Amino acid sequence: MRSNSETSSQAMASVAVANAALGAAFERVFSILYEAITDVINKTRMYESILLHLKGTLDQMRPLVEKMVLSNRERDLSEERTNRLIKRMEKAEKRVRKYSQLPWWKYLVRFHYAKKLVQLEKDLSGFFQVELPAWNAMNVLDVLESVRGPEDISQRLSLTRLNSVASCVVPRLRDFVIGLDVPLKELKMQLLAEEVSLLVLTAPGGCGKTTLVKMLGHDDDIKGKFEIFFVPVSKTPNLKVIIQKLLSKDDLSPPFQSDEDAIDQLEQMLVRQNKPILLILDDVWPGSESLLEKFVFRLPNYKILVTSRTVFPRFSNTYKLKPLNDDDAMKLFCHSAGLQDGSSSYIPDGEMVKKIVKGCGGFPLALKVVGKSLCGKPAVAWLVRVAKWSDGCSILDTDIESELLENLQSSLDFKGPEMILGECFMDLGSFPEDQRIPVATLIDMWSELYEPVVDGIHAIANLHEINNLNLVSLVATRQDVSEVGSYCSEDFVLQHDLLRELAIHQCRKEPFEQRKRLIIDISGNINIPKWWTEEREQPIDAQLLSISTGEKFSSRWCNILPTKVEVLVLNFQTKNYGLPEFLEKMDKLKVLIVTNYGFFPAELGNVQLLGFLPNLKRIRLQKVSIPSIFKNPPPLRNLEKISLFMCNGQNFRNCSIEISNSWSNLMEINIDYCNDLLEFPTCLCYVVSLKKVSITNCHKLFALPIEIRKLTSLEVLRLRSCTNLSELPESITSLQNLRILDISDCLSIGKLPKHIGELLNLNEIHMTGCLRLRNPLPPSTMNLEKLELVICDKERAKLWEPIREYFRMALSLHMDIRIAEKDINLNWLTNRL
Structure with a gap:
């Protein structure tokens, strides 16, 4: 008679044998089904998406089900779940083979079988989502049951x-x-x-x-x-x-x-x-x-x-986290390209490697992807890569770098209201690489293209969002700010070269004729598009047109029909530069931005073409000379803003008083870093529509004309960093609509106008760094009852304390004196030397 232990041992052995057979059956059926699905996918595109889902489900199930079968071999667990899965897989294999043999013309039958395939995928997914977790829970329970006694709670938790x-x-x-x-x-x-x-x-x-x-x-x-x-x-x-x-x-x-x-x-x-x-x-x-x-x-x-x-x-x-420096980028690339271990069949020269590494911009992913794509390749592959990049082809324009492109593009997946950020990001490709982009320029562009809001508040908000997404770096040059939109005249953004290429790549997704923005970069005369030299007129639908030319540009303009362009960006490096002839066809143009990136100032020609732009609202010129525009001003009835950055003061010599009629709607003028400007042009004092006048960093400016009193609509007057300006004329007190007066870093001003109290609507005064202003303020300052904010340094704050106390005690008014933090940096020098 057998003992209980012998009976138990035999039973366990029997279970082990049965479970081993079950496991073998599972593995066989699973492999057959997997091979059937893979074979059908490779041979026919019929039901491809459904079969791919099935294959993906099996890929997910494989490791977990194998663990379950292995566990069933070792322990006396129910075979029901495994048998159920085997039957489903056997059924699935037969269906897949049968459905793949259907002729293409049996539409109704194919639709019926497709529905069954979908249901089969749901059945398998159900097993994966419900029954396998239940089995896993049983395993956890067994482990927990092995921990004995309530005193072992910590072990249970562990x-x-x-x-x-x-x-x-x-x-x-x-x-x-x-x-x-x-x-x-x-x-x-x-x-x-x-x-x-x-x-x-x-x-x-x-x-x-x-x-x-x-x-x-x-x-x-x-x-x-x-x-x-x-x-x-x-x-x-x-x-x-x-x-x-x-x-x-x-x-x-x-x-x-x-x-x-x-x-x-x-x-x-x-x-x-x-x-x-x-x-x-x-x-x-x-x-x-x-x-x-x-x-x-x-x-x-x-x-x-x-x-x-x-x-x-x-x-x-x-x-x-910043991109890699040049030395580390070189080491990473050489490792990825197999140049250090000798696995590459071709060893390029150092200059070639430097060009490729520079194109990767210090991004580890770019260095790895490009390096691996060249690893083991012959010399011709390296030479072709360098040649393409030299001819203006982007690192993102080849299939080899698709992994890099997908990674970068995933940052641009904007939806709903945020889609405007993607549009603004692509606009940044309009400017040359390795150059700063003035924030004021972006405000001019975006205020007309997207958000026509006073002071460009929405444009600035969009820029901050793009900065937060690490798609640009926003560099603020000053800290003594108060008003949104008033602080950005010297701020700029920097964009990494690889991100600039991403912006341009995104712009080129549309067919040439349908692009919302057309960005043309011509170095010398070697990267000229084929259509550029054709005689026929090339129509374009772009709203934004950007053309960048090099030092050797021949000034031969293309023949295009840009009737829908609203923003034109011209970047050049030559000493003499003529506006393109097609400008006279741009009757919808609202913003013109002309920037000289060369070392020397350039004279701008063909200025008379501006007279063909009836809707032009904003002009920004950098490092150019255009005296004729003020001597014989073209009729720009809708011009609202003109900005001159690093433009010579000779532009204003022989300035015509007719400018008041030609530019009758001009509301803002900005003159920045005009090194030879001695006096504010009197002719501009007759443009009574002006609301904002900004003259900053003009170190030779010594006086304002008495006629400035005629600017009765003026609301903002900035004279920041005009170090040679010794005083403000008394006639300034006639500006009854003046809200903001900024004389920060005007080192030579020793006193305020005696009757400054007549500026009854003055709301802010900025006077940080007025080192010669030491005497008590004029008594009339006590009449500035609408003055709410004074931004200054500690020394000037002492002069304002009695005024603030008088406002508080006698008038029950609050005036804030804000001490500007010392802001010693050289950010403003970037790309100016």
């Missing part, structure tokens, strides 16, 4: 989180890493600061943010101090899924009742930890500020590190 810890560990570094040692030290220092609880690591896509946080997560100092949780986020993050990973909610615990429930459970888990916690949220996308705030708990020794392509203004602690 085992419950095993899966979470495994899924939230910091991934190991797989790639060659160079140039991140210094950023790692800086990031650690900033993260470990006591006052920092949430730190955002930000940079454009492809700069190595994830690589840097992986290095941080494997750093001995950080691992020794923190328990680290690493969670990849996404464009469409799911709060419950993220917390599910952190808490291992695939066990027997009930599902979260709400987001708040998930957050509460996460906080409870964090409170139980005995070690400081570092939560790394990788790849957080714009618009996720509210998500990040849910992970912020007032707990000691708890920090959050976020990687994102965007800056989140709501969180003040930010570390910006």
Whole structure:
């Protein structure tokens, strides 16, 4: 008679044999189905999308089902689930083979079978989503049951989180890493600061943010101090899924009742930890500020590190990762191209490598992608790549760099109201590489193209959003600001060359004739498009037309019909430059921007063509001489604003009083860095429509004419950094509509007009750096009852204190005296020398 132990052993052996057979059957049927789907996809495009879904489902199921079958072999578990899956897969294999043999003309039958394939995919997905998690829960239960006694609760909690810890560990570094040692030290220092609880690591896509946080997560100092949780986020993050990973909610615990429930459970888990916690949220996308705030708990020794392509203004602690420097970029490229280990069959010369590395702009992803694409290639492949780039072909224009293009383009996935940001970003490609772009220029463009709002408030807001997305770098030159739109006359943006190429690439997606913006970059006479030299008239539908020419440009303009162009940007480097003849056809033109990027000033010709532009509203000229425009002003009845930057003062010699009739709607004039301007042109004092006059950094200006009193509509007068200006004329007190007076850094002004109190609508005075203004202010300043803000330095603030006290005590009025911070920087020198 057999003992119970013998019977049990035989039963277990029988189960093991049965389960082994079951596992073999599963593996056989799974392979047959997988091969059938793959074979049909390769041979026919019929039902391709449905079969791809089926194949994807099987790819997901394979590792988990194999684990389940292996477990069934080892333990006495029910065979029902595995048998059910085997039957479904056998049925699926027969259907796939049968449906693939249907002739193309059996439309109705094909539709019927397609519906069955969709249902089959749903059945398999259901097994994947419901039954496999149930099996996994049984495994977790078995593990928990092995822990005996209520005294082992901590062990139970530890085992419950095993899966979470495994899924939230910091991934190991797989790639060659160079140039991140210094950023790692800086990031650690900033993260470990006591006052920092949430730190955002930000940079454009492809700069190595994830690589840097992986290095941080494997750093001995950080691992020794923190328990680290690493969670990849996404464009469409799911709060419950993220917390599910952190808490291992695939066990027997009930599902979260709400987001708040998930957050509460996460906080409870964090409170139980005995070690400081570092939560790394990788790849957080714009618009996720509210998500990040849910992970912020007032707990000691708890920090959050976020990687994102965007800056989140709501969180003040930010570390910006910069592209690699030239030396590190060269090392990374050489490694990726196999130039260091000798795996490349061709070793290019140093100059060729430098050109290619420069084209990658220090972006690690670009260096890796381009390097790998050339690794092992013959000399001709290297020569072709350099030749294409030299001829103006972008690094993003080849299929080889599709991975890089997709990565960068993902930052431009704007929807709804944010689509305007994508449009503004593409406009930035209108300017030459390695040059600063004045903010005032962008305001002129965008105020007419997108947001016709006073002072360009929306344009500035869009620029800040683009800056937060790391698509440009906004450089502010001064800090003593008060009014939106008034501070940007010296501010500028810089755009990385690779991001500029991205902007131009986006512009070229449309057919030539249908592009909203047409950007033409001609270096010398070698990159001229074919249609440029054709005799026939080339129609274009672009709203924005940008043409950049080099030093050797022959000044032979193309024959185009640009009747829809609203913004024209002309960039050149020659000593003499004539406006293009096609200007007379641009009757819808609103904004004209002409910039000389050459070393010497240039004289602008064909100025008479401006008379053909009835809708022109804004003109901006840089480093050009156009005396004829003021001597014989063309009739520009709709001209509202003219800006002259680094233009000679000779432009105003023999200035005609007729300008008041020709430009009868002119409301704003800006003259900046006009080195030989001695006096404000008297002829402009008769343009009574002027509301804003800005003369800044004109160091030889010594006087304003008495006739300035005729500008009765003037609201803003800026005379910033006119260091030789010794006084303001008494006639300025006739400007009854003046709201803002700015004499900052006018070093020679020793007093204010005696009757300045007659400026009854004066709201702001800026006078930082007026070093000679030391005597008490005129008594009439007590009549400035609408004065609300004075921005000055500490010395000048003492002069205003009695006035403020008088306003408060006698008139019950509030006047703010704001001390401007010392702003010593050389940002304003960029690209001016």
